[in-house]
Amino acid sequence: MSDFSKYKTMELPRIVVVGHDVLPSIPENCLRLGLPASALIVADDVTRKIAGKEIAQLLGESGYNVETKVIKGADAGTVASVQELADEIGPAFLAGVGGGRPIDVAKCASFNAGMPFISVPTAATHDGIVSSKASITVRGVKESLDAQTPIAVFADTGIIVKSPFRMLAAGCGDIISNKTAVLDWKLAHVKKNEEYSSYAATLSEITADMLIENAGQIKPGVEESAWQVIKALVSSGVAMSIAGSSRPASGAEHKFSHALDRLAKAPALHGEQCGIGAIMMMSLHRGNWQSIRDALAAIGAPTKAGQIGISGEEVIQALVRAKDIKTERYTVLGDEGLDAEEAEELAKATGVI
Ligand SMILES: [Zn+2]
Secondary structure, eight states, X not given: OOOOOOOOOOOOOSEEEEETTOGGGHHHHHHHTTOOSEEEEEEOHHHIIIIIHHHHHHHHHTTOEEEEEEOOOOBHHHHHHHXXXXXXXXXXXXXXXXXXXXXXXXXXHHHHHTOOEEEEESSOOOGGGTSSEEEEEETTEEEEEEOOOOSEEEEEHHHHTTXXXXXXXXXXXXXXXXXXXXXXXXXXXXXXXXXXXXXXXHHHHHXXXXXXXXXXXXXXXXXXXXXXXXXXHHHHHHHHHHHTSSGGGOSHHHHHHHHHHHHOSSOOOHHHHHHHHHHHHHHHTTSOHHHHHHXXXXXXXXXXXXXXXXXXXXXXXXXXXXXXXXXXXXXXXXXXXXXXHHHHHHHHHTTOO
């Protein structure tokens, strides 16, 4: 008898279509995936106009019955209402069309309803477009909930390039923060014997390195830039799927961002906060934090709290409270975290405040 008892499940998207004018390929690919007859599109007011309507029309012309649910927020109540509608009409799949919220809602509702989900990002703002976690507000607090891994991703660079550049730059921040997330994972492996996948970690790290190297090429209004960023977000999502958790792409810099979401008067975009967090966490790791800062600056992503309307005091408080977020995830913050004095010193030394 072998004493080998390890086993593991990986859920990956089956079809990923990235590039110019990919929406027309949706119906044929959905048929290839064995998703016939009916679809429920989840969009918000803006993304319905940008892509939702066109997808509904394309699917309709291919014989699909299509319902569209227009949502506002990404809260538990909205997820429940989408799930209710899905249970009622019983579509073959849900399609999330949006930058963040519609994808989060569709991903979570389809998981709860046990239905497949396809992801159609209209902006490249974070790696949630491929992952199996959804950011949903529950009783006023943003939570990371279990959600359906998309069975297919359709990322149209012609649409994404027209989204506000701030969103694309934030997406870069989310990818670059993989650098500190991987260091945290290695640290947890060494110190806490946490299971570690070098395959997932390497993929996540290479993805960030490629973007750091090409930071000067990420420019507003250039479709090639949208291509680079979406490609990186997809491979970051695949790294998480291989790991079976968000570990390869979420460490102390994400804890910092989640703490800001909870305490800041006006939190900024997820990727913007994670990018700034990565500068500081890389300094705690005694790594080359300047290269993270310089890459973010070259892209046009924020490197200082003031650029995103976050006060110095909010940064300090978020650094102090970061250790209380996802306590089971060990990071460079250690079990003790930082006190206010250490937090202030770190934020000032890295030029964040
Ligand atoms: Zn993230």
